[in-house]
Amino acid sequence: MENLSNNDDFQEVTSAIPGISVFAPKPKVDERRNAQTYTCPQCGGHLAYNLVTSGLACQYCGYQATVQARPLGPVAGNREFTVDTMKQADQGWGKLRNLVHCQQCGAELTYPQGAVATSCPYCGSNSVNVTVSESNLFQPQSLLPFSIKPDQLKQFTQVWLQDGWMHPSTLGEAARMDKFIPFYLPYWAFSTDISFDWQAEVAHTVTDRYYDDASKSWKTRTRIEWRWENGSVQKKYTNLLICGVNPKRLNSNILDELQPFDMSKLVAFNPDYLAGINANAFDIDLNTAWGEAKIKLREAARELAIRDASNRQVRNLTIDMSYADENWRYLFLPVYIAVYLYEGKSYQVMVNGQTGKIFGQKPIDWKKVWTAIILALAPGLLLMLIGLPFILLAGSGLGVIFIGFILLLIGGAIGFSIYSKATRLEAL
Amino acid sequence: MSELNAANLSTPEVREDASWMPGAKLEACPGCKRVFLVPAEKSQQLCPLCYQANLAPQPSYIRRESPEIVVQTQLNSAALQQNLESFIEPVPYRLADLTVENLVNRAQLVWWPLWLVDADLQGNWTGTMGFDYQVRTAKENFGNGGWQSRSTLRTQTRYEQRKGTLNRHYDNIKVPALRSHQKRLEQIGNYESKPSLAYRDGILGQNSVQIPEIEPQELLEVAKTHLHSAAEQEIMQANAAQHRQNVKFTGDYLNPNWTQLLMPIISSWYKDDEGVTHPITINGQSGKIYGKPLSSTKQASRLTLGLLAIPALLFLALLVVSLVAPNSLPVDSVCSGVILFFLALIALIPLFRAHQWNMRENKIEDFR
Numbered sequence: 001m002e003n004l005s006n007n008d009d010f011q012e013v014t015s016a017i018p019g020i021s022v023f024a025p026k027p028k029v030d031e032r033r034n035a036q037t038y039t040c041p042q043c044g045g046h047l048a049y050n051l052v053t054s055g056l057a058c059q060y061c062g063y064q065a066t067v068q069a070r071p072l073g074p075v076a077g078n079r080e081f082t083v084d085t086m087k088q089a090d091q092g093w094g095k096l097r098n099l100v101h102c103q104q105c106g107a108e109l110t111y112p113q114g115a116v117a118t119s120c121p122y123c124g125s126n127s128v129n130v131t132v133s134e135s136n137l138f139q140p141q142s143l144l145p146f147s148i149k150p151d152q153l154k155q156f157t158q159v160w161l162q163d164g165w166m167h168p169s170t171l172g173e174a175a176r177m178d179k180f181i182p183f184y185l186p187y188w189a190f191s192t193d194i195s196f197d198w199q200a201e202v203a204h205t206v207t208d209r210y211y212d213d214a215s216k217s218w219k220t221r222t223r224i225e226w227r228w229e230n231g232s233v234q235k236k237y238t239n240l241l242i243c244g245v246n247p248k249r250l251n252s253n254i255l256d257e258l259q260p261f262d263m264s265k266l267v268a269f270n271p272d273y274l275a276g277i278n279a280n281a282f283d284i285d286l287n288t289a290w291g292e293a294k295i296k297l298r299e300a301a302r303e304l305a306i307r308d309a310s311n312r313q314v315r316n317l318t319i320d321m322s323y324a325d326e327n328w329r330y331l332f333l334p335v336y337i338a339v340y341l342y343e344g345k346s347y348q349v350m351v352n353g354q355t356g357k358i359f360g361q362k363p364i365d366w367k368k369v370w371t372a373i374i375l376a377l378a379p380g381l382l383l384m385l386i387g388l389p390f391i392l393l394a395g396s397g398l399g400v401i402f403i404g405f406i407l408l409l410i411g412g413a414i415g416f417s418i419y420s421k422a423t424r425l426e427a428l
Numbered sequence: 429m430s431e432l433n434a435a436n437l438s439t440p441e442v443r444e445d446a447s448w449m450p451g452a453k454l455e456a457c458p459g460c461k462r463v464f465l466v467p468a469e470k471s472q473q474l475c476p477l478c479y480q481a482n483l484a485p486q487p488s489y490i491r492r493e494s495p496e497i498v499v500q501t502q503l504n505s506a507a508l509q510q511n512l513e514s515f516i517e518p519v520p521y522r523l524a525d526l527t528v529e530n531l532v533n534r535a536q537l538v539w540w541p542l543w544l545v546d547a548d549l550q551g552n553w554t555g556t557m558g559f560d561y562q563v564r565t566a567k568e569n570f571g572n573g574g575w576q577s578r579s580t581l582r583t584q585t586r587y588e589q590r591k592g593t594l595n596r597h598y599d600n601i602k603v604p605a606l607r608s609h610q611k612r613l614e615q616i617g618n619y620e621s622k623p624s625l626a627y628r629d630g631i632l633g634q635n636s637v638q639i640p641e642i643e644p645q646e647l648l649e650v651a652k653t654h655l656h657s658a659a660e661q662e663i664m665q666a667n668a669a670q671h672r673q674n675v676k677f678t679g680d681y682l683n684p685n686w687t688q689l690l691m692p693i694i695s696s697w698y699k700d701d702e703g704v705t706h707p708i709t710i711n712g713q714s715g716k717i718y719g720k721p722l723s724s725t726k727q728a729s730r731l732t733l734g735l736l737a738i739p740a741l742l743f744l745a746l747l748v749v750s751l752v753a754p755n756s757l758p759v760d761s762v763c764s765g766v767i768l769f770f771l772a773l774i775a776l777i778p779l780f781r782a783h784q785w786n787m788r789e790n791k792i793e794d795f796r
Contacts (some may be wrong), residue, residue, distance in 0.1 A: 010591065019596040020553075020666035025589055081564045083581065196568075298568060298575050319570035326565060 038275040048276025051146050051182055056272055070268040072142050078191060078327035081290070088138070089286035138286070142266045143332035145273055146182060146353040153180045153336060153351060160349075160358045165372075166422050168342070168365045177340040182353065184279035184332035185255075186244035188289040189263070191328075194297055195234040196321035198305035201226040203313035226315065231308045233301070239263045240296065242289040244282030244330075250337070251348055253428050257359035258352040261333055265354065269332070279332060286328065297323075361428045369422045373415035380408025432547055432648060432655075432681035444487045448494030449632065454639065456486035463488045464538075464636040476538045476636050477795065479697045479705040488639055496544055496687035497600070498631050500623045501537065501712040503694065508532060508715065515708075515717045521727040521782045523700055531696040531708060537635040539690040540612070543603040543644065545651045546687075549659050551679010554591040557664065558671025561586055590667055594659060594677060601654045603647050605640035605688065608796035615795060616709055617716040619691045627690075637690065644686045652681055701726045709795045720789040728782030735775030739768045 010023040038047035038056065045060035049067070056065040079085060148156075162172040206225045209218050243255050284292075301321050306312050334353025339346050342363050349360030383404025390397025445453050446465055456463045457475035463486060464476065472482055503511075512528045519526065562581045569576045600621075606612065613619075625631060644651070656677055664672040692712025697705050700722050708719035746764055 012592075015592070015666040016668050017596075017662055017666040020594050020663055021592040022667050023591050080584070083562045083564060086564045294566070294568075294577070298570070301568075302570060317570065319568070321568040321570070323565050326563070 036271050036275075038272075046276070049273055051277075052149050052151070054145065056275060067145075067270060067272040069145065069270070072266045072268055078329055080327050086287070138282075138330060140186070140269045140330050140332050142329065143184060143269055143273060144261055144263070144266055144334055144354050146334040147265075148334075148336070148351065148353050148356045150180060150182070150336075152356065153338075156351060156356055156358045157338075157349070160360075161362070164362070166364055166369055166418075166425065167362045171342060171362065174342055177338050177349065180336040180338045180351065182277050183335050183337050184274060184277060185250070185335050186280060186282040187331055187333050188242045188244055188282070188284075188286065188293070189329045189331055190240045190242065190290060190293045190326070191236075191238045192240075192297070192326040193234065193236045193324040194301055194321055195232070195324065196301055196305070196319050197230065197232050198308065198317065198319045199228065199230040200305070200309060200314040200317040202229045202309045202311050203315075204311065224313075229309055231305070233304050233308055235300075235304060237297065237300075240293050241333075242284070242292050244284045244289060245280060246283040249283070251350075251361070251428060254348060254350050254359050254361070255335075258335065258350055258357055261352065261354055266331065274332075282330070286330075290328065362425065364422050364426045366422070369418060372418050376414040376418065377408060377411040380404050380406070380411045383407060432545075432651065432684040441490065441492070442487050443490050444485065446490050446494075447492060448627075448629075449637065452637075453485055454488045454490065455483035456488070457481055457483055463639040463641075465490070465639060466636045467634045469634055470536075470636060474697075474705075476536055476695050477638070477693070477707060477709070479695075479707045489643060490639060491686075491688075493687065495541070495627045495690050497621075497624045497689045498539070498627055499619055499621070499689065499691045499713060500625060501692040501694070502623070503710070503712055503715050505532070508535065508694065508710070511710065511715045511717055512708075515719075516721050519721045519723055520785055521723045521725075521731070521778065523698060523722060523724040523727075525700075526698045526721060530698060534698075535694050535696040535710075537633065537712065538693045538695055539632055539635060539637040540693055541605040541638060541640045542609070542689045542691060543605045543640065543647065543651075544600040544687045544689050545603055545644075545655070546597070546599045546601070546683070546685040547651075547655055548595075548597045548682040549655060549677065549679060550595050550682060551593070551677055552591065553594050553659070553663055553675060553677045553679075554589075555660070555663060555675030556587050556673040557590045557667045557669035558585040558587045558673065559668075560584070560670045585671055587671070587673065590669075592663070592666070594663065594679065596659065596662060598655055598658050600687075600689070601651070601658050602689070603644075603651045603654055605642055606638070607641050611793075611796040615718040615793075616693070616711040617714050619711070619713050621689075624689070632690070640688070651684075655681060700724070707795055718795055720792050722789055723782035723785045725779070725782050725786065728778040732775055732777075732779040735778070736772060739771035739775065742771070743768050 009025055011026050013022050013024045015022045039045070040047050040058035040061060040063050042063045043058060043061040045058045045063075047056045047058055047063070047065070049055070050057035050064075053064060055067050057063065157177050158172060161167075161177075168174075204225045204227055205222055207220055207222045209220050211217075212219045241259060241261070243250070243252060245255075282289075298321075301319055302317070305317060305319055306314055336351040336353055338349045338351075338360075340349065341347075345363070347361040347363065349358065351358045381404070384401055385404075387397040387400035387404055391401065443454065445451075449465055449467075451468045452465045453468070453471055454463060455466045455471065457478060457480070459480035460475060460478040462475065462477055464483065466473075466483060470476075472484065475481055475483055509528055509532060512531050516522060516526055516528065516531075560583050562583055565580055565582045567578045567580055569578075604610070656675075659677055660672060660675040663675055664670075694710040694712050696708045696710070698708065699705055701724055706720055706722065708717060708721075710717050742764075746768075750761070
């Protein structure tokens with residue numbers, strides 16, 4: 001009999017039956033990520049992650065070190081919604097560990113609530129502490145490194161500021177956007193399969209002939225006939241992203257516009273990436289985020305059911321939906337955040353740190369908007385005004401009024417669309 | 429410490445009797461080739477399982493040791509009668525010999541064997557264990573313009589590699605003693621190990637005992653497989669797992685001990701129209717019956733002939749009337765011909781039904 005003893009891979013665990021020993025794989029080392037302070041090994045200066053060189057760099061002596069990147073697949077490290085996980089998620093973060101001993105100067109640092117990277121106010125050294133929660137379960141397992149260099153941002157910004165006619169013409173020159181802050185934002189990424197059966201009454205246009213007693217002739221008419229239809233739909237969703245930052249702190253509408261992120265470029269979490277870069281842990285817990293994701297999934301299911309029907313016009317729609325293979329990941333995604341002032345008011349702008357997609361708040365020049373709306377309505381109104389005297393005086397000109405009416409309707413639709421877009425952009 | 433191998437097995441002796449059943453002799457059926465240990469009073473009678481030939485003395489391999497365990501029969505006379513009634517009740521045009529009374533009167537108990545092997549397993553094992561766990565999920569319903577969500581739990585299985593050592597004793601692991609063991613269980617159903625009694629003199633009554641067809645020497649690998657299965661089950665329990673895959677044991681099967689378990693069969697018989705004997709076999713524990721309850725084609729033929737007489741007589745009557753007074757026929761000739769034809773067809777139903785029933789029953793395999 002081979003003598004089994006605790007070795008590198010296996011360790012003895014409790015057996016429920018005497019005479020049978022059980023060895024199980026050793027659990028993965030619970031990486032308690034202690035706070036890490038970044039100091040230069042050459043000069044003792046402060047090391048920080050350099051977005052230009054994509055490595056650690058000392059701003060004093062020029063020392064550079066590469067950051068070990070361990071690529072992960074787009075769905076690696078997924079976790080399930082086990083009862084234990086959900087219990088922990090329900091209990092929140094547990095005891096916060098936000099007191100860190102600065103290894104450089106010995107100061108006791110208190111991290112701002114939720115922050116996972118900071119600089120010591122006494123010696124300026126950068127430190128990273130993701131162990132703000134007692135539970136390792138809710139520590140980031142992966143992140144997307146910044147691909148966009150800070151020097152590219154000025155160009156993106158200028159193009160973006162000058163884009164769109166609804167904004168003030170002087171925006172490009174007047175708006176000052178000097179400092180983009182690189183930020184690692186916490187995201188929950190959800191993946192699931194949904195499957196559902198749907199049933200609905202679907203509208204079918206039917207043309208039939210009937211005998212009209214009044215005109216004593218056969219005529220055709222079209223009517224809507226509602227027919228019951230049903231179907232089954234299955235769909236897989238991967239990496240449905242919900243930002244873990246409280247929408248009161250960061251504009252969620254802008255964040256949504258920054259997507260997509262290329263999740264195939266995810267790397268295993270390494271605190272080196274966060275040295276000297278702002279990063280926050282999540283404010284929105286797993287349960288809340290999954291709730292938000294489910295709202296999106298329900299809407300998607302409703303849309304899929306309608307698309308599955310033979311006609312989009314449906315009524316009495318019912319759906320019975322279930323989830324399978326649901327899992328989640330907690331990860332950091334790169335975003336540049338900037339605020340600019342225009343005529344005394346501040347506006348928030350964000351750039352996807354991986355793709356360079358930029359989106360944010362821009363002031364609306366309502367004079368331009370109203371002018372455009374009036375111009376859209378003008379042709380129709382003018383034609384109707386021209387046609388009206390002809391009708392009153394000569395009894396003709398009905399055609400002109402009719403064309404004017406049609407143009408007014410078209411103008412109204414265009415005007416409404418312009419107004420909606422302007423209010424939506426202003427509400428960002 | 430002896431190992432489970434052929435060298436450590438006692439060679440079975442060719443004998444004419446067994447010391448543990450005084451007065452009984454070894455006899456074989458020339459028809460089905462089964463060998464029985466038969467009490468003196470039943471010697472050289474019809475084979476108690478196939479009823480095709482009389483048993484004849486035949487020295488055979490037999491172990492000196494008595495069986496270890498005897499499964500008790502739980503079937504009382506009333507239950508047996510009720511089961512037989514249900515068994516023959518659907519038979520159309522039942523044979524005169526196929527009655528509950530006859531079957532009960534002819535019923536006899538026969539014991540059939542199963543090897544029991546005990547052994548110590550010592551060695552190492554590896555395998556993949558499956559552990560059930562629950563995940564929180566939801567069922568969503570959309571209707572009346574809104575969504576209703578209901579939280580539920582779903583059970584999933586996580587598989588993990590495990591290994592360890594095994595040092596356990598296994599008792600009474602069942603190993604087939606007949607080549608037709610599995611087939612027989614399919615025919616008359618399984619036996620529960622309990623209620624059972626330890627063998628003692630006289631416990632088998634004056635009933636025949638079927639002798640194992642396969643000796644332990646031939647069953648070493650089969651025994652190891654069965655012991656391995658028992659160990660696998662315990663390894664899974666030791667892991668507190670709910671599922672197992674690819675469990676492998678490398679080690680020794682020590683201190684083997686082979687004994688027998690005897691299980692009860694109640695057998696009976698009936699004769700068909702041609703005088704051929706057909707056995708009926710009953711699981712002595714559960715009462716499940718196996719056999720072919722045939723129809724009497726003679727009886728069905730008689731009924732068919734009786735029924736055919738009606739259209740024949742009518743035909744003759746119509747023929748006579750048409751000859752004597754052609755104009756006084758109540759129906760025309762075509763109509764009457766059709767009616768007579770259908771009456772003749774109806775008359776064939778009993779014969780057809782009995783034939784179909786027997787065709788179906790004859791497809792049933794003989795008792796193994």
